[in-house]
Amino acid sequence: NQNQLDETWARYKDRAKQSDRDQLIVYYAPLVKYVAGRIAAGLPHNVDQADLVSYGMFGLIDAITKFDPERGFKFETYAISRIKGAVLDELRSIDWVPRSVRAKAKSVERAMSELESLHHRAPTDEEIAEELDLSMTQLNNIYNQISSLGVVALDEMLPFGNGDSMSFGDTLADRRDGPGGQYERVETRQLLGDAINRMGEREKIVLTLYYYESLTLSEIGNVLGVTESRVCQIHTKAVLQLRSRLQS
Amino acid sequence: LPELRDLRVRCAQVESDVSLARRVAQGRLDIVGREVRRRAGDPDGTAVPGDHVASVLFELPDLMSDGVSGGSPSGRPVSITAPGEVALTMIERLDTTASPADLAQIEQLGVERLAEVFENISSFEAELSAVRRRLHETIDAIQAEIGRRYRDGEASVDSLL
Numbered sequence: 001n002q003n004q005l006d007e008t009w010a011r012y013k014d015r016a017k018q019s020d021r022d023q024l025i026v027y028y029a030p031l032v033k034y035v036a037g038r039i040a041a042g043l044p045h046n047v048d049q050a051d052l053v054s055y056g057m058f059g060l061i062d063a064i065t066k067f068d069p070e071r072g073f074k075f076e077t078y079a080i081s082r083i084k085g086a087v088l089d090e091l092r093s094i095d096w097v098p099r100s101v102r103a104k105a106k107s108v109e110r111a112m113s114e115l116e117s118l119h120h121r122a123p124t125d126e127e128i129a130e131e132l133d134l135s136m137t138q139l140n141n142i143y144n145q146i147s148s149l150g151v152v153a154l155d156e157m158l159p160f161g162n163g164d165s166m167s168f169g170d171t172l173a174d175r176r177d178g179p180g181g182q183y184e185r186v187e188t189r190q191l192l193g194d195a196i197n198r199m200g201e202r203e204k205i206v207l208t209l210y211y212y213e214s215l216t217l218s219e220i221g222n223v224l225g226v227t228e229s230r231v232c233q234i235h236t237k238a239v240l241q242l243r244s245r246l247q248s
Numbered sequence: 249l250p251e252l253r254d255l256r257v258r259c260a261q262v263e264s265d266v267s268l269a270r271r272v273a274q275g276r277l278d279i280v281g282r283e284v285r286r287r288a289g290d291p292d293g294t295a296v297p298g299d300h301v302a303s304v305l306f307e308l309p310d311l312m313s314d315g316v317s318g319g320s321p322s323g324r325p326v327s328i329t330a331p332g333e334v335a336l337t338m339i340e341r342l343d344t345t346a347s348p349a350d351l352a353q354i355e356q357l358g359v360e361r362l363a364e365v366f367e368n369i370s371s372f373e374a375e376l377s378a379v380r381r382r383l384h385e386t387i388d389a390i391q392a393e394i395g396r397r398y399r400d401g402e403a404s405v406d407s408l409l
C-alpha cells in the first residue's frame with residue numbers, strides 16, 4: 001500500500017491529472033479534520049466546524065499542488081502548516097469577531113493603559129470599572145462576553161505571534177520546532193515573561209500556569225481556590241492587559 | 249518540579265502525536281463508514297459507480313467535522329505543532345490498511361475487502377484512543393500534582409518567569 005501511495009504521488013506530479021489529485025485529497029483530508037478540530041476548540045460553539053474544514057481544504061489542495069515528494073520531507077508536516085494557515089487566514093478575512101465585542105475589548109484596553117500610565121502599576125477591576133463608568137457586574141459581563149468567544153479571539157489579537165500562529169500559546173509551544181523558529185521564540189518568551197511579570201498577582205498566576213505550565217482553567221481554579229468561570233474572567237482580563245501593555 | 253514538568257512535556261508531545269494519528273484514523277474510518285452505510289441502505293447496489301470521488305469530495309466538510317462542535321469547551325491550552333516521529337510512524341502504519349485507490353474506488357471494493365478495511369481502521373482507531381486515554385490519565389495526574397505544588401506554596405510563578 002505504501003507503494004500505491006508513492007505511485008499515486010509520482011503519477012500526479014508527472015501528469016497532474018485531476019483524478020490522481022482527487023485521490024490524494026480524499027486520502028489526506030483527515031489532516032484537515034485534525035487542524036479544524038483543534039482550531040474549533042478555541043472558538044465559540046456557533047462556529048460551524050464544516051466551514052472550518054472547507055477553509056482548510058483549500059490549504060490541503062494548495063499543499064498537494066506544491067509538495068515535492070523528491071525532497072524527502074514528510075507531506076503531513078508541510079500540509080498541516082498550510083491547512084492551519086488557510087483556516088486562520090479565512091477566519092481573519094471574514095472578521096468573525098462581533099464588532100460590538102471587539103469595541104468593548106478596545107475600550108477596556110484603553111482604560112487599562114490610561115490607568116497604568118497614571119498609577120504606574122496594574123489597575124484593579126474596581127478602577128477599570130470606575131474609569132469606564134460601569135458596575136463590577138457589567139465589567140464582568142464584558143469579560144464573559146469576550147471569553148465566550150474562545151481563546152483564538154483573545155490571543156489572535158496579540159501584536160506579535162507571526163501570522164501563522166493561532167495563539168501565543170502556539171508560539172510558546174512551538175519551541176520544539178527546531179532552529180528556524182528558535183531565536184524568535186526565545187525573544188518572544190522573554191518579552192512575554194517581562195510583561196507578565198509586572199502584572200497583578202492573580203493575573204500573573206493565571207497567565208503563567210496557562211501558557212507556561214499548560215494547566216487547564218479548571219486546574220488553575222484548584223490552585224487559586226476559585227471556580228473555573230472565575231479563572232476564565234481573570235484570564236480574559238490578563239490577556240487584555242497584556243495586549244494593552246505590549247501595544248504601548 | 250523541573251523533572252515533573254519535563255516528564256509532562258514529553259508525555260504531552262507523545263499525546264499530541266497520538267491525537268493526530270487518531271484523528272487521521274477517524275477521518276478515514278468515517279469515509280469508509282459512509283460507504284458501509286450507503287450499501288446497507290441500498291442492498292441492490294444500484295449506486296452509480298465511478299462518481300464516488302466527486303460525491304465524497306462534496307461531503308468532506310461534513311464527514312471531517314465533529315458534528316456537534318466537540319463537547320463542552322475544555323479550558324485546555326491547545327496548539328498545532330509539527331508532527332513528531334510517533335505521529336508519522338503511526339500514520340505510516342495506518343497507510344498500510346488502505347491505499348488511495350482503495351478509498352477513491354471504494355464503491356467498487358468487494359464486500360470482503362470493504363469489511364476488512366473497515367475492521368482494520370476501526371481497531372487501529374480503538375487502539376489509538378485507548379493509548380490516548382491512558383496518556384490523558386497520566387498527564388492529568390502530573391498536572392494535578394504540579395497544581396497542588398503551586399497551591400500549597402511549594403512552587404511559585406516568579407521562579408518560572
Ligand SMILES: Nc1nc2c(ncn2[C@@H]2O[C@@H]3COP(=O)(O)O[C@H]4[C@@H](O)[C@H](n5cnc6c(=O)[nH]c(N)nc65)O[C@@H]4COP(=O)(O)O[C@H]3[C@H]2O)c(=O)[nH]1
Binds near residue numbers: 274277320
Ligand atoms: N471534549 C472532549 N471530549 C473528549 C475528547 N476525547 C474524548 N472525549 C470524550 O470521551 C469519550 C470517549 O472517547 P474515546 O474513548 O476516544 O472514544 C471515542 C473514539 O474512539 C471515537 N470517535 C471520536 N470521535 C470520532 C470521529 O470523529 N470519528 C470516528 N470514526 N470515531 C470517533 O468514538 C468514541 C466515542 O466518542 P464520543 O461519543 O465523542 O465520546 C468521547 C468524548 O465524550 C476530547 O479531546 N475533547
Ligand SMILES: Nc1nc2c(ncn2[C@@H]2O[C@@H]3COP(=O)(O)O[C@H]4[C@@H](O)[C@H](n5cnc6c(=O)[nH]c(N)nc65)O[C@@H]4COP(=O)(O)O[C@H]3[C@H]2O)c(=O)[nH]1
Binds near residue numbers: 038
Ligand atoms: N491531558 C489531557 N489532554 C486532553 C484530554 N482531552 C483532550 N486532550 C488533548 O487536548 C486537545 C484539545 O482538546 P479539546 O479542547 O477537548 O478539543 C478537542 C475536542 O473539541 C474534539 N474532540 C477530539 N476527540 C473527541 C471525541 O472523542 N469526542 C468529542 N466529543 N470531541 C472530540 O477535537 C478537539 C481536538 O482534539 P485533539 O486534536 O485530540 O486535541 C486534544 C487532546 O490532544 C484530557 O482529558 N487530558
